[in-house]
Amino acid sequence: AQSVTQLDSQVPVFEEAPVELRCNYSSSVSVYLFWYVQYPNQGLQLLLKYLSGSTLVESINGFEAEFNKSQTSFHLRKPSVHISDTAEYFCAVREWGSGGYQKVTFGIGTKLQVIP
Amino acid sequence: NAGVTQTPKFQVLKTGQSMTLQCAQDMNHNSMYWYRQDPGMGLRLIYYSASEGTTDKGEVPNGYNVSRLNKREFSLRLESAAPSQTSVYFCASSGLGQGTNYGYTFGSGTRLTVV
Numbered sequence: 001a002q003s004v005t006q007l008d009s010q011v012p013v014f015e016e017a018p019v020e021l022r023c024n025y026s027s028s029v030s031v032y033l034f035w036y037v038q039y040p041n042q043g044l045q046l047l048l049k050y051l052s053g054s055t056l057v058e059s060i061n062g063f064e065a066e067f068n069k070s071q072t073s074f075h076l077r078k079p080s081v082h083i084s085d086t087a088e089y090f091c092a093v094r095e096w097g098s099g100g101y102q103k104v105t106f107g108i109g110t111k112l113q114v115i116p
Numbered sequence: 117n118a119g120v121t122q123t124p125k126f127q128v129l130k131t132g133q134s135m136t137l138q139c140a141q142d143m144n145h146n147s148m149y150w151y152r153q154d155p156g157m158g159l160r161l162i163y164y165s166a167s168e169g170t171t172d173k174g175e176v177p178n179g180y181n182v183s184r185l186n187k188r189e190f191s192l193r194l195e196s197a198a199p200s201q202t203s204v205y206f207c208a209s210s211g212l213g214q215g216t217n218y219g220y221t222f223g224s225g226t227r228l229t230v231v
Contacts, residue, residue: 009156034219043120043206043222044159051218090158094218104210104220108158 002027002093006107013081014115021076021110023065023091033074034092034104035065044090050074061085086114118142122207122223129197129230137192137226139207147210148190149174149220150182152203159206165190197230204228 007022025031032051036044048059055067065076074091091107120141129135141148150162151174161174165184179201181193190209194201204227208220 032218036219036222041225043224044208044220045222046219049219092219103161103164106159108156 002105004091004093004105004107006091006110008110010111012113016080018079019081021089023074025072025093029095032094035076036090038088081114083114120221120223122226126227133197134195140189141209145209145211149208150192151206154203199230202230
């Protein structure tokens, strides 16, 4: 069975400071990895994903995450946060499959609070 | 706009009442899901439908039923609502292969309060 651990439930950070949101996973097979973002009173939106290839993936709004297979981690980083980044962030893992249904497991979320 | 549409957005029920949450997607995805989100507990899977014509229980199915009406639509029914079902409910869909992003697309949610 796969699992996802987000070590921090809340992360306060000052505007323009760097941030790292941690995510570790466990799985017996190869996986796809995702970060989702949820703004207040909205649904989850896909922020970025790792499927294969380069282990460093980036989003259009400056976030990046690096897949580290040896440490089974997929931490999310941003060098300089903005007020608009205040949201809850969910890490998720999906096992590879040849086709058909593959369940996604979500972490419990990390609330990022950007302080002016 | 393409995506997942949920109705209603808000609902207040009395204990014992029934209701159906509707979900439709227009991305030709095979799989659809119902989650509930509660503070400090993340997302918990209620039911899912891997493909049209199939449904399966998730982590927290008790008190709920689902219907995969066709490839586009997946509804969630509460037969006799209880205060413990007060939550935010999200529908999601996913596909595999070229043309999909391998992730989930979520609806905007239904805020349900049972009094």
